Amino acid sequence: MSVVPGPAELLVVCDPHSPARAAVETYLQENGSAAAAWYAARDVDDVDRRVRAGGVRVVVFPSAAELLDVVWTDGIALDAWLAAGARIVFADTTSSDFSAACLPLIWTSWQRWRRRRRRQQVVAGLILSAVAVAGAFTLLLVCR
Amino acid sequence: MCALALLALIPVALWLAQTVLLRVAGLPAQWQLSSRALPRGLKRINRAAGYVAIAAALLAYPLLRGFSPLGYYAAFFPAGRRPVELAHGFFAAFLYLSLLYLAWTVSGNVRFEIRHDARRLLRRVASAPLAAVAIALVEELLFRAMLLNGLLASMRPGLALTTGVFVFAAAHYIRGVKRYWTFFGHLALGTLFCVAFYYTRALWLPLGLHAAGILVLSAARPFIRYTGPAWLVGASIFPYAGAVGIVALLALALNVALSYGGLP
Numbered sequence: 001m002s003v004v005p006g007p008a009e010l011l012v013v014c015d016p017h018s019p020a021r022a023a024v025e026t027y028l029q030e031n032g033s034a035a036a037a038w039y040a041a042r043d044v045d046d047v048d049r050r051v052r053a054g055g056v057r058v059v060v061f062p063s064a065a066e067l068l069d070v071v072w073t074d075g076i077a078l079d080a081w082l083a084a085g086a087r088i089v090f091a092d093t094t095s096s097d098f099s100a101a102c103l104p105l106i107w108t109s110w111q112r113w114r115r116r117r118r119r120q121q122v123v124a125g126l127i128l129s130a131v132a133v134a135g136a137f138t139l140l141l142v143c144r
Numbered sequence: 145m146c147a148l149a150l151l152a153l154i155p156v157a158l159w160l161a162q163t164v165l166l167r168v169a170g171l172p173a174q175w176q177l178s179s180r181a182l183p184r185g186l187k188r189i190n191r192a193a194g195y196v197a198i199a200a201a202l203l204a205y206p207l208l209r210g211f212s213p214l215g216y217y218a219a220f221f222p223a224g225r226r227p228v229e230l231a232h233g234f235f236a237a238f239l240y241l242s243l244l245y246l247a248w249t250v251s252g253n254v255r256f257e258i259r260h261d262a263r264r265l266l267r268r269v270a271s272a273p274l275a276a277v278a279i280a281l282v283e284e285l286l287f288r289a290m291l292l293n294g295l296l297a298s299m300r301p302g303l304a305l306t307t308g309v310f311v312f313a314a315a316h317y318i319r320g321v322k323r324y325w326t327f328f329g330h331l332a333l334g335t336l337f338c339v340a341f342y343y344t345r346a347l348w349l350p351l352g353l354h355a356a357g358i359l360v361l362s363a364a365r366p367f368i369r370y371t372g373p374a375w376l377v378g379a380s381i382f383p384y385a386g387a388v389g390i391v392a393l394l395a396l397a398l399n400v401a402l403s404y405g406g407l408p
Contacts, residue, residue, distance in 0.1 A: 003249055056222075087243050125248060128250055129388040131247065132240075133243075135243055137399060140239070140403070
């Protein structure tokens with residue numbers, strides 16, 4: 001049985017009304033501590049801030065899918081988490097095949113994809129914003 | 145100049161109130177205006193002290209110039225067809241912001257996302273209209289009816305407008321804030337409101353522009369997440385601080401100038 005750190009160092013990202021809550025609680029009990037700071041997935045920004053500030057040793061997600069969800073939606077900076085030495089664990093036993101060693105690889109691939117997407121976002125944003133501003137300007141000019 | 149001096153006294157009054165409250169709480173005084181260290185109950189008193197300081201400045205200015213406060217400020221709300229300017233300003237700001245949010249959503253720079261639970265969401269959305277009107281009204285009375293009108297009476301229009309814009313922008317940073325790069329956005333925002341006041345010499349138009357801006361930003365905030373670069377589309381409640389926002393504000397200021405006879 002591994003020793004789970006105290007609530008200041010152990011964070012859980014799980015919606016309180018999620019069906020996964022029971023699995024997370026069971027996982028915490030089985031691993032030696034039910035005392036953890038809980039955050040809903042929508043408050044993952046707060047978790048990100050705490051992990052980056054340092055001092056957080058373990059972050060528990062219900063499953064690998066939940067972690068990847070917050071990565072895809074830019075909820076966390078996974079590289080900063082890895083650099084801060086935070087360990088990511090999953091309560092769901094079906095995620096046990098998902099090796100934490102894959103995370104840097106996934107993050108690098110995701111960043112590469114994001115850079116490409118970012119360029120498209122900027123170009124599309126500039127063109128459509130120009131259209132929007134020109135449209136609003138013209139409409140108000142005609143209606144004056 | 146009297147208006148500028150009274151405005152400068154507001155942060156002094158805020159700092160004095162903050163220092164007294166910090167002493168009451170047994171905490172050391174601090175130079176920066178920030179209520180973060182104060183206990184909850186004292187934070188409320190600190191906020192109330194801010195309202196009192198603003199109200200005192202608003203009342204003192206007309207009295208010092210020999211006018212009744214009610215008569216002085218009522219003159220900036222002319223009757224007849226002039227209240228239509230309020231609707232015009234509201235519609236113009238609403239149009240620009242709606243089209244920009246649409247453009248940013250389509251281009252993936254903004255994403256629709258419900259960011260709070262139902263109760264908090266309802267509270268935020270329900271309080272948005274009243275907060276928008278209250279904030280816009282107080283800021284317009286302070287920065288346009290009091291400050292800019294006073295400056296226009298004592299200096300050349302160009303200098304008065306520049307000073308009015310800078311003071312308006314700087315006033316948003318007297319308290320500790322998270323972001324300072326938004327300053328240029330506040331300058332562009334100040335330009336719009338000052339231009340609106342300069343050409344109409346009334347508060348209807350700047351009030352409509354200002355209230356619509358706050359309403360759209362605060363009502364949209366719980367539903368959107370900025371995913372594009374901040375230099376392009378801004379962030380949080382500051383979409384006007386990105387490059388596009390600044391261009392849009394200046395375009396709207398030009399619309400106002402053209403509509404109200406400022407340019408040929």
